[in-house]
Amino acid sequence: MKSISSDSYAVHFNENAFKALNKHLKGADYSKIFILVDENTHNLCLPQFMAEIEGDYVYEIIEIEAGEIHKNLETCTQVWEAMSELDADRKSLMINLGGGVITDMGGFIASCFKRGIHFINVPTTLLSMVDASVGGKTGIDLGAIKNQIGVINQPQMVLVVSQFLNTLEERQLQSGFAEMLKHGLIKEKKYWEELKLLSNFDTMDEFIYHSVQIKNEVVLQDPTEQNIRKILNFGHTLGHAIESYFLESSSHETLLHGEAIAVGMIMEAFLSKELTGLSEKELEDIKTTFLKRYKKVAFTEEDIQAILGLMKFDKKNSHGNINFVLLESIGNPVIDIKIPNDLYIKAFDYYKD
Amino acid sequence: MKSISSDSYAVHFNENAFKALNKHLKGADYSKIFILVDENTHNLCLPQFMAEIEGDYVYEIIEIEAGEIHKNLETCTQVWEAMSELDADRKSLMINLGGGVITDMGGFIASCFKRGIHFINVPTTLLSMVDASVGGKTGIDLGAIKNQIGVINQPQMVLVVSQFLNTLEERQLQSGFAEMLKHGLIKEKKYWEELKLLSNFDTMDEFIYHSVQIKNEVVLQDPTEQNIRKILNFGHTLGHAIESYFLESSSHETLLHGEAIAVGMIMEAFLSKELTGLSEKELEDIKTTFLKRYKKVAFTEEDIQAILGLMKFDKKNSHGNINFVLLESIGNPVIDIKIPNDLYIKAFDYYKD
Numbered sequence: 001m002k003s004i005s006s007d008s009y010a011v012h013f014n015e016n017a018f019k020a021l022n023k024h025l026k027g028a029d030y031s032k033i034f035i036l037v038d039e040n041t042h043n044l045c046l047p048q049f050m051a052e053i054e055g056d057y058v059y060e061i062i063e064i065e066a067g068e069i070h071k072n073l074e075t076c077t078q079v080w081e082a083m084s085e086l087d088a089d090r091k092s093l094m095i096n097l098g099g100g101v102i103t104d105m106g107g108f109i110a111s112c113f114k115r116g117i118h119f120i121n122v123p124t125t126l127l128s129m130v131d132a133s134v135g136g137k138t139g140i141d142l143g144a145i146k147n148q149i150g151v152i153n154q155p156q157m158v159l160v161v162s163q164f165l166n167t168l169e170e171r172q173l174q175s176g177f178a179e180m181l182k183h184g185l186i187k188e189k190k191y192w193e194e195l196k197l198l199s200n201f202d203t204m205d206e207f208i209y210h211s212v213q214i215k216n217e218v219v220l221q222d223p224t225e226q227n228i229r230k231i232l233n234f235g236h237t238l239g240h241a242i243e244s245y246f247l248e249s250s251s252h253e254t255l256l257h258g259e260a261i262a263v264g265m266i267m268e269a270f271l272s273k274e275l276t277g278l279s280e281k282e283l284e285d286i287k288t289t290f291l292k293r294y295k296k297v298a299f300t301e302e303d304i305q306a307i308l309g310l311m312k313f314d315k316k317n318s319h320g321n322i323n324f325v326l327l328e329s330i331g332n333p334v335i336d337i338k339i340p341n342d343l344y345i346k347a348f349d350y351y352k353d
Numbered sequence: 354m355k356s357i358s359s360d361s362y363a364v365h366f367n368e369n370a371f372k373a374l375n376k377h378l379k380g381a382d383y384s385k386i387f388i389l390v391d392e393n394t395h396n397l398c399l400p401q402f403m404a405e406i407e408g409d410y411v412y413e414i415i416e417i418e419a420g421e422i423h424k425n426l427e428t429c430t431q432v433w434e435a436m437s438e439l440d441a442d443r444k445s446l447m448i449n450l451g452g453g454v455i456t457d458m459g460g461f462i463a464s465c466f467k468r469g470i471h472f473i474n475v476p477t478t479l480l481s482m483v484d485a486s487v488g489g490k491t492g493i494d495l496g497a498i499k500n501q502i503g504v505i506n507q508p509q510m511v512l513v514v515s516q517f518l519n520t521l522e523e524r525q526l527q528s529g530f531a532e533m534l535k536h537g538l539i540k541e542k543k544y545w546e547e548l549k550l551l552s553n554f555d556t557m558d559e560f561i562y563h564s565v566q567i568k569n570e571v572v573l574q575d576p577t578e579q580n581i582r583k584i585l586n587f588g589h590t591l592g593h594a595i596e597s598y599f600l601e602s603s604s605h606e607t608l609l610h611g612e613a614i615a616v617g618m619i620m621e622a623f624l625s626k627e628l629t630g631l632s633e634k635e636l637e638d639i640k641t642t643f644l645k646r647y648k649k650v651a652f653t654e655e656d657i658q659a660i661l662g663l664m665k666f667d668k669k670n671s672h673g674n675i676n677f678v679l680l681e682s683i684g685n686p687v688i689d690i691k692i693p694n695d696l697y698i699k700a701f702d703y704y705k706d
Contacts, residue, residue, distance in 0.1 A: 031672040073430055080495055080502060084666060091671035112465075115492065115503045139468065142433055149433060150468045151504055313437060318444035319384040 001209055006134045006216050007223060008154050013209060017159035018052040021120070024157060025055060030093040030118070032058045034083060036106040038066035041098040044167040045124045049097055060086045064102075068247055068254075071101045071140050073149070079109050093118045093156075099125035099172075100132045100257065104147070107138030111153040121155045124164040126176025126204070127258060130183070130211040133158045135219040135232075144248040145313045146240050152224065160212065162205050173201045174293055175258030178235075180207060181289070182265060183214045186231045189331040196289050231333040234325045238347070239264025241310040245303065255297065262294040267347040272326040274343055282330050287351075304348050354562060359487045359569050360576060361507050366562060370512035371405040374473070377510060378408060383446040383471070385411045387436060389459040391419035394451040397520040398477050402450055413439045417455075421600055421607070424454045424493050426502070432462050446471045446509075452478035452525075453485045453610065457500070460491030464506040474508045477517040479529025479557070480611060483536070483564040486511045488572040488585075497601040498666045499593050505577065513565065515558050526554045527646055528611030531588075533560060534642065535618060536567045539584045542684040549642050584686040587678040591700070592617025594663040598656065608650065615647040620700040625679040627696055635683050640704075657701050 001013035003020065012020040025033075037046055042063050062082050064075050083092070094117060096106030103121045110119035123129040139150025165173065177195070184192025191210060198207070215232065222229040239261030246255045255263075269286040272278035299307075311322055324337045354366035356373065365373040378386075390399055395416050403412075415435050417428050436445070447470060449459030456474045463472035476482045492503025518526065530548075537545025544563060551560070568585065575582040592614030599608045608616075622639040625631035652660075664675055677690045 029672075073426055077426055077495070084495065084498060084501065087665070087673065089671045089673075112502045112504055114501060115490065115505050137468065142430070142437065145437060148437065148467060149465045151465055151506075152468050153504075312440070318442045319382075320440065320442075 001205065004134075004209075004212055004216055006154070006158075006220065007136060009157050011133055011158040011160055011212055011216070013160050014162060014205065017161050020157060021052075021159060022054045024120075025053070025057060025093075028093070028118075029091065030057070031089050031091040032060060032087065033093045033095060034086070034088060035059060035061050035095045035097055036079065036102055036109070037061060037063050037097050038099075038102060039063060040066050040167070041102065041124050045097055045122075045164050048163070049122065060088075064105075066098075066101070068101055068141070068257075071105050072142070073140060076105065076109050076112075076140060080113060083109075083113060088113065088117070090114050090117060093120065095120045095122060097122045097124060098128070099123065100128040103128050103132045104137070104139050104150070107136075107153065107155065108140055108150050111138055111151050116153070118156050120157050120159065122159045122161070122164075124161075125168060126165055126173050126201075126208070127179060127256075128176075129160050129162075129165075129208055130176060130215070131179045133160060133212055134216045135229075136223065141244075144244045144310060146244050148313070160208060162208060165201070165204065170201075171256065175256035177201070177293070178258030178262045178265070178290075180211045182232075182234055182261065183211045185265065185269075185286070185327065185330055186234050186325070186333045187214050187218070187331060189329075192330055227335065230323075230335040231325050234327070234333055235261040235265030235268050237264065237311060237314050237322065237324050238267050238307070240314060241307045242297075244310050245307045249303075249306075252303075259294050259297075262290045263297055263351060266290050266351050268324060268326060270347045270350040271324060271337075271339055271343060272328070274346070275337060275339070276326040276328050276334050278327045278329060282327075286330070299348055299352070304345065308344055354558065357487075357562075357565055357569055359507070359511075359573065360489060362510050364486055364511040364513060364565055364569070366513050367515060367558065370514050373510060374405075374512060375407045377473075378406070378410060378446075381446070381471075382444065383410065384442050384444040385413060385440065386446045386448060387439070387441060388412060388414050388448045388450055389432065389455055389462070390414060390416050390450050391452075391455060392416060393419050393520070394455065394477050398450055398475075398517050401516070402475065413441075417458075419451075419454070421454055421494070421610075424458050425495070426493060429458065429462050429465075429493060433466060436462075436466060441466065441470070443467050443470060446473065448473045448475060450475045450477060451481070452476065453481040456481050456485045457490070457492050457503070460489075460506065460508065461493055461503050464491055464504050469506070471509050474511045475517075476511070476513065478521060479518055479526050479554075479561070480532060480609075481529075482513050482515075482518075482561055483529060483568070484532045486513060486565055487569045488582075489576065494597075497597045497663060499597050501666065513561060515561060518554070518557065523554075524609065528609035530554070530646070531611030531615045531618070531643075533564045535585075535587055535614065536564045538618065538622075538639070538680060538683055539587050539678070539686045540567050540571070540684060542682075545683055580688065583676075583688040584678050587680070587686055588614040588618030588621050590617065590664060590667050590675065590677050591620050591660070593667060594660045595650075597663050598660045602656075602659075605656075612647050612650075615643045616650055616704060619643050619704050621677060621679060623700045623703040624677060624690075624692055624696060625681070627699070628690060628692070629679040629681050629687050631680045631682060635680075639683070652701055652705070657698070661697055
């Protein structure tokens with residue numbers, strides 16, 4: 001599989017991934033290699049990963065606790081302190097081996113340590129392969145607000161190795177798949193149709209590749225999210241608020257990212273029908289497709305009010321306005337749409353129906 | 354006074370500073386302006402500053418506690434939380450009004466908030482005018498390690514308004530003056546000679562301007578500190594360790610940054626005589642000049658060992674080596690010099706003598 005060139009680096013796939021990594025390590029003169037893992041990737045991915053590295057380097061493994069709840073400044077501080085203790089310097093390399101929490105947070109940790117050291121992302125979940133692998137977004141949560149703190153900074157390379165998917169449960173794969181469905185909705189109806197038909201996750205390589213291509217094409221046009229890059233946020237304005245709310249709420253089970261944005265996409269598709277001309281037929285197609293894959297989430301009145309309250313912290317907002325990405329039709333998004341207040345409740349009603 | 358153009362922004366002086374600011378604010382469409390101050394600049398500088406702003410904007414003043422001891426992640430978190438509460442968004446502007454702690458930390462806070470918002474630095478101390486105003490270094494301390502966490506990111510503009518110096522005590526002015534003397538040592542013997550003769554701080558404008566010019570010239574050649582920019586670290590390898598140690602130690606009075614690097618410069622001048630050919634005469638000139646202005650610091654054996662231990666965290670290190678900037682002569686620095694271990698004690702002995 002051909003590597004995909006992004007901004008200043010490339011995404012390498014499967015058989016090429018370790019070749020590219022070994023070549024890079026041989027050519028660089030890193031003083032030490034730090035590998036950031038959580039307990040899952042430590043057990044399930046690290047042995048495989050280490051077996052592929054040729055050559056003799058000095059490693060330190062830093063393990064953090066798994067889960068979005070740990071994607072915060074306290075964890076960063078612990079890692080920075082560990083790195084200082086372990087003599088990390090400006091010529092150290094950080095390899096982030098894990099899902100989106102590890103790649104987002106590890107990228108932030110590396111970008112701020114001594115004003116920036118090199119890092120390489122090795123996403124091990126479907127979500128992080130198709131979503132976090134390109135675009136240079138790094139970040140952590142601040143309280144309930146997702147990715148409130150972060151920088152845009154590019155890794156040295158990204159390695160997408162689909163064998164790591166074998167370590168994942170079905171629910172995790174479905175979560176990542178929601179982002180792929182989004183890629184169809186915002187960019188390519190044909191891809192949406194293909195993905196809809198997929199009944200298992202056995203042979204994903206071509207689809208992962210295509211999703212990375214779509215995302216890469218978008219971020220290269222607009223690296224700092226001034227305009228077109230915003231289309232990647234379809235489903236995320238409501239989706240992020242829902243995810244944040246369930247993460248903090250003690251009375252609800254936590255939703256995975258993909259599960260939350262699946263809800264967000266159904267609701268924002270409804271808003272698209274109301275405001276930007278999405279057809280009834282495509283709206284129903286979207287709702288049916290997501291509800292077939294993702295369990296319906298129950299919202300009380302109280303939940304809805306709290307979620308709408310959280311939405312005002314969305315990074316896409318400015319001047320007190322909440323800006324949405326909506327669809328004119330599947331494959332044709334529009335950005336910077338403002339929503340009349342009464343439509344939010346209707347969107348929840350449509351989802352519940 | 355002509356503005357000095359740096360990387361992507363300019364440094365504006367005195368009568369031009371507020372003109373430039375007002376023009377920028379008028380042209381931009383900021384949703385809100387956050388002004389970061391400490392209790393000193395809140396009282397002594399903010400009223401003057403606000404009086405110069407024309408036009409009607411929405412402000413929020415965020416006050417933090419003064420002092421290097423608060424230049425840490427806890428303070429950043431408090432400010433980020435306050436900003437979130439006050440509805441800061443991606444189109445908000447942050448103005449950092451204060452000394453190096455405020456401009457370094459405020460720059461970091463702005464650079465990471467929602468992956469980066471605009472910021473403007475208004476240094477109010479001599480040190481921050483001549484040192485922190487160009488170069489784009491932002492940062493905070495991690496435990497005892499100075500500026501361990503940060504990014505390189507440029508402000509929209511920097512305003513150097515020398516009337517703010519009237520709010521400073523003599524000791525603060527002397528601290529900043531140490532960086533100016535450094536500019537002479539690393540770049541221009543003539544400037545060193547001029548500064549040596551200065552007996553008071555009444556008319557500093559031309560000197561501040563020249564120091565900003567020197568620093569700007571250096572950082573423009575090497576923004577990411579791969580080579581020549583390192584010369585700005587003269588006196589700082591030992592100086593930072595000394596400053597960190599005194600900051601953390603409960604049995605010592607805290608040293609100001611300039612006071613610590615004055616000690617560092619004397620010692621590193623000694624190392625220069627030993628290793629890179631600095632003449633005995635210039636070494637004595639350097640020692641005499643600094644000791645005339647800065648009170649001699651007493652070091653016990655225990656202090657020295659602790660300081661040498663801290664030095665290994667210096668950001669300039671790599672591969673376990675501590676890299677020094679030394680002088681061949683006044684005005685002619687050399688970078689990446691390694692020091693035989695026994696010379697450190699001799700450098701302290703020379704300073705004590």
